[in-house]
Amino acid sequence: MGSPPSFYRITGYWLKPLLILAMLLMVYGLVDGLFFAPPDYQQGDSYRIMFVHVPAAWMSMFIYGIIGVSGIIAFVWRMKVAEAVMMASAPIGALFTALTLLTGMLWGKPMWGTYWDWDARMTSELILLFLYIGVMGIYSAYDDDPRKAARLAALVAIIGLVNLPIIRYSVVWWTSIHQGASISLMGGNSGIKEWSMLRPLLVMALATKFYYLYSMLHRARSYLLRTEQNKSWVIKQVIED
Amino acid sequence: MRFWILLQRDVLVAWRKKSNIYQPLVFQLLIVTMFPLGLGAGAQTLQKIAPAVVWILALISTLITLENIFKDDYEDGSLALYVLSGMSLPLAVLGKAAAHWLTTGLPVILFAPVIAVLLHLPSTAYGVLMLSLLIATPIFSLLGTVGSALIMNIKNGGMLLSVLIMPLLAPVLIFGAGAVLETTLGNNPSGHLSLLAGCFVLSLSLAPLAAAAAIKVNLE
Amino acid sequence: MQSTILHISRAQCQKGGEPLFAPIDLTLKPGQMAVVAGNNGSGKTTLLEAVACLGVFSYGGINFAPYDNQEKWLLHSHYIGHSLGNKANLSCLENLKFAAAINGIKVRERQLSETLDSVGLRGYEYQFASDLSAGQKKRLALGRLLLLNKQFWLLDEPFVNLDTTGCDWLFTCISDHINNGGAALLTAHDNKRIHEKADHLIQLERP
Numbered sequence: 047m048g049s050p051p052s053f054y055r056i057t058g059y060w061l062k063p064l065l066i067l068a069m070l071l072m073v074y075g076l077v078d079g080l081f082f083a084p085p086d087y088q089q090g091d092s093y094r095i096m097f098v099h100v101p102a103a104w105m106s107m108f109i110y111g112i113i114g115v116s117g118i119i120a121f122v123w124r125m126k127v128a129e130a131v132m133m134a135s136a137p138i139g140a141l142f143t144a145l146t147l148l149t150g151m152l153w154g155k156p157m158w159g160t161y162w163d164w165d166a167r168m169t170s171e172l173i174l175l176f177l178y179i180g181v182m183g184i185y186s187a188y189d190d191d192p193r194k195a196a197r198l199a200a201l202v203a204i205i206g207l208v209n210l211p212i213i214r215y216s217v218v219w220w221t222s223i224h225q226g227a228s229i230s231l232m233g234g235n236s237g238i239k240e241w242s243m244l245r246p247l248l249v250m251a252l253a254t255k256f257y258y259l260y261s262m263l264h265r266a267r268s269y270l271l272r273t274e275q276n277k278s279w280v281i282k283q284v285i286e287d
Numbered sequence: 288m289r290f291w292i293l294l295q296r297d298v299l300v301a302w303r304k305k306s307n308i309y310q311p312l313v314f315q316l317l318i319v320t321m322f323p324l325g326l327g328a329g330a331q332t333l334q335k336i337a338p339a340v341v342w343i344l345a346l347i348s349t350l351i352t353l354e355n356i357f358k359d360d361y362e363d364g365s366l367a368l369y370v371l372s373g374m375s376l377p378l379a380v381l382g383k384a385a386a387h388w389l390t391t392g393l394p395v396i397l398f399a400p401v402i403a404v405l406l407h408l409p410s411t412a413y414g415v416l417m418l419s420l421l422i423a424t425p426i427f428s429l430l431g432t433v434g435s436a437l438i439m440n441i442k443n444g445g446m447l448l449s450v451l452i453m454p455l456l457a458p459v460l461i462f463g464a465g466a467v468l469e470t471t472l473g474n475n476p477s478g479h480l481s482l483l484a485g486c487f488v489l490s491l492s493l494a495p496l497a498a499a500a501a502i503k504v505n506l507e
Numbered sequence: 508m509q510s511t512i513l514h515i516s517r518a519q520c521q522k523g524g525e526p527l528f529a530p531i532d533l534t535l536k537p538g539q540m541a542v543v544a545g546n547n548g549s550g551k552t553t554l555l556e557a558v559a560c561l562g563v564f565s566y567g568g569i570n571f572a573p574y575d576n577q578e579k580w581l582l583h584s585h586y587i588g589h590s591l592g593n594k595a596n597l598s599c600l601e602n603l604k605f606a607a608a609i610n611g612i613k614v615r616e617r618q619l620s621e622t623l624d625s626v627g628l629r630g631y632e633y634q635f636a637s638d639l640s641a642g643q644k645k646r647l648a649l650g651r652l653l654l655l656n657k658q659f660w661l662l663d664e665p666f667v668n669l670d671t672t673g674c675d676w677l678f679t680c681i682s683d684h685i686n687n688g689g690a691a692l693l694t695a696h697d698n699k700r701i702h703e704k705a706d707h708l709i710q711l712e713r714p
Contacts, residue, residue: 121500173454180451187441191523197504198437202451205433205497209455212486216458219482220465273524292608296594296601303596364590367561372609373581506556507563 050270051279053127057263064260071253079246086243092156099149101250102142103167105258106174109139113181114207117200126270129196132203133185134265138258140178146171166221170214177206192273289374290382297386307355308390311348312398318344319402330407337406338416338467344402345395345420346427346460352391353431354448356383357439357502366439366502376502377495380436384428384494392424412470415480419463422483429494430455436501459486511571511583511658512536513558513690518567519714520553527553528711530567535690535707537658540681542702543694545711551694552589552663554711558692559586559661584659591648595637599628599647602636606651614654626650627676641668649677652684660684662693666701674698 079097086093113135119128150168151161162168184202188195274280301307322340326332360366369379399420400413408416434452438444466479513535519526527550535541543551556562558569560577571580593602600619607614623629626646631639636647645668652660660681666674678700681691695701702708 173457176450176454180447180454183447183450184437187438187444187447193521193524194504194507197507198501201497201501201504202437206454208493209458212458212489213454216461216482220461276525289609289611292605296597296605299601300594300596362590363594364588364592365594367559367586367588367590368592368606369609371560371581371584371586372611373578374609374611506561 048125048127050126050130050274050277051283053130054267054270054279054283057267061260061263064256064263068253068256068260071249071256075246075249075253078249083243083246084240089157092153095149095153097246097250099146099153100247101254102149103146103171104251105254106139106143106146106171108255109135109142109258110174110177110206110210113139113203114210117203117207121197121200121204124197126273127266129193129200130266130269130273131262132181132200133196134262134269135258136178136182136185136199138261138265140175140182142254142258143171143175143178147175164221166218169221170217173213173217174210177210180206289369289372290378290385293369293379293382294386294389297383298389301386301390307352308394311352311391312394314351315344315348315395315398315402318347319405322406334407334409334471337403337408338412338471339464340406341399341402341408341416342419342460342464342467345399345424346456349391349395349424349427349431350449350452351445352387353427353435353452354438354445356387356428356432356435358435358444361439361505370502370506376499380432380495380498380502384425384432387431388425388428392420392428395424396420408467409471412467415470415476416467419466419476419480419483422480422487423459423463426459426487426490427456429490432498433494433501436498436505439502439505459483462486511574511580511690513569513571513659513692515558515569516567518554518557518564518569520550520557520562521565522550522553526565526714529714531709531711533692533707533709535659535692537688537690538685539706540685540691540693540701540704541707541709542705543692543709543711544696544702545694547696549711549713551696551711555586555661555663555692555694556588559584559588561586561588583657584661585652585655585657586661586663587648587651587665588663591644592651593636593644593647596635598633598635599623599639600632602647603650603654607654610655612655618654622650622654625653627673642670642673645669646673649680653680658689660689660691660693662691664694664696666695666698678704 075097080094083094083097085091113132116128116132116135119125120132147168150171154163155161181199181203185195185199188198271280271283319340322336323333326336357366360369370376396417399416403413403416430452434448437451438448441447462479462483466476466483469476469479513533515531515533515535517530517532519528519530521527528545531554533541543554545551553562557564560581571577571583574580574583592606594605597605600623603619603622604614607619620629620632623632626649628639628643628646628650631643636644639647645665649665652662665677665681669677681693681701682704685691693701
């Protein structure tokens with residue numbers, strides 16, 4: 047798995063099952079969440095955006111963790127596959143972060159009467175988006191030398207990973223001083239403890255994980271093809287395909 | 288010691304090109320003029336935003352100077368002189384950061400009361416304002432070396448540099464501006480200030496390593 | 508001077524993931540000179556930077572017998588590249604003084620002005636480097652070689668921008684250095700005389 051050719055070959059078999067699994071789970075989760083889960087006794091139907099919002103928020107943080115860890119591997123051991131995983135994850139993570147912000151805003155309007163509120167979660171999610179943009183920005187600034195670009199991006203990712211807890215802590219602290227406790231997106235003591243609401247949420251969380259795996263592997267494979275375009279294994283692979 | 292030699296040279300170079308020293312201050316003055324123009328000149332309105340504005344101005348005016356910390360040296364080749372001199376690279380980074388602080392951070396601290404007067408900051412907060420900037424401006428310089436080292440050989444990297452270090456500066460802004468705000472509200476700012484000092488210690492120990500790593504990668 | 512030997516074996520540099528030139532071998536002993544030749548874009552500068560530790564070899568190795576670490580090699584070599592390393596708003600004296608100090612070499616004022624004398628910059632002591640012509644800037648940078656007195660000179664196109672007397676001067680300067688047990692690795696794309704004098708001529712070719 048560590049070398050680009052075997053990574054490319056092995057993950058080739060995984061793509062289709064991952065995509066099918068992600069799609070099935072997503073359809074089930076959405077149908078279950080949007081039609082069958084009971085309405086919330088406080089928020090009515092508007093809470094149903096949670097089934098997209100919460101998994102996306104989980105993914106946005108989970109993927110940054112992956113980027114940070116693969117950044118460390120890429121930087122210390124100069125592993126090409128880790129570089130590929132890191133750079134393939136970045137745009138997906140950024141999209142999940144943007145999706146989190148967007149659905150959060152849409153949910154905020156009916157709930158708090160405003161699209162945007164500088165509460166701890168939204169603020170740190172926004173800063174997380176900047177971190178993603180930084181990783182992708184430094185990579186694209188050095189697009190003539192992908193190896194150097196990936197190493198610098200790895201460094202940026204590591205710096206971000208080290209800072210993430212500090213940012214998170216400071217933002218939570220900031221909101222606790224300025225505005226009282228942050229508003230819980232879970233709706234406090236609402237019916238989230240009910241299995242029929244939890245089930246679609248968990249299914250959607252699984253679906254986004256599989257979707258991420260599928261999309262990341264797909265991107266990582268083309269990243270490897272692009273950066274190794276003159277290696278013999280790529281030429282052989284292209285002829286085989 | 289080579290640290291001092293590099294520091295001396297950088298301060299001399301900056302001193303010879305004084306625009307680098309006074310431009311951030313002029314910039315602050317320009318921006319601070321816009322606040323009453325856009326917001327209304329009421330002393331109460333200005334007073335309310337003063338802690339944040341003084342702080343954000345100090346931050347932004349420093350931010351626009353960061354790009355050149357390593358870029359100038361990279362372009363004229365004198366980076367190679369000290370990278371290849373065999374001196375420890377993190378130490379060189381510290382020297383660069385110290386010189387940047389002396390030529391940018393220190394003037395910003397000394398100029399902050401002027402901005403504060405223009406914004407009607409309550410006089411009780413001046414001491415804390417200066418103290419918070421005294422702790423925070425070295426953080427700007429230290430994180431600036433990291434950003435500058437990352438973008439030293441790309442054209443127009445200023446915007447990218449801002450994106451790269453803004454998330455890192457967010458806690459500094461929260462603690463720093465927070466300390467001043469707490470003082471104007473009559474509260475004790477020591478909690479904010481000690482967290483700010485924590486940020487300083489952390490960046491002092493990690494930023495030189497990160498910047499040195501970035502320089503190494505950039506030269507590969 | 509100790510006898511340091513520079514070994515480069517089967518070395519290649521890359522740019523954007525592609526090798527720049529076919530693998531090269533070189534053993535450079537004290538008292539020898541090697542000239543790297545090749546067309547524009549053949550990787551001469553990249554090769555020299557890699558030798559100077561400003562870059563890396565993508566394949567193959569370099570070692571600096573008897574030293575196994577880079578720091579020792581840095582103590583015995585000096586690199587002058589396309590960007591000369593002069594600070595524009597420091598005077599010639601200050602530039603030289605900084606170069607000596609940062610390399611940990613103690614020099615007296617007299618040595619500095621002697622160096623400026625021998626590179627033909629007498630009377631420019633207090634001029635800013637930005638006021639010099641292109642050739643004079645080159646001379647100022649080359650002055651560092653005389654001042655620092657390192658064994659290995661790594662020079663990227665040292666003859667460019669120099670006038671005829673400057674070229675003659677540099678030529679004798681390099682010859683003297685080599686006769687005194689120094690070594691030089693330089694790139695020069697069209698200087699016949701230096702190509703003939705070279706102990707090793709490395710022609711960079713497409714991989």
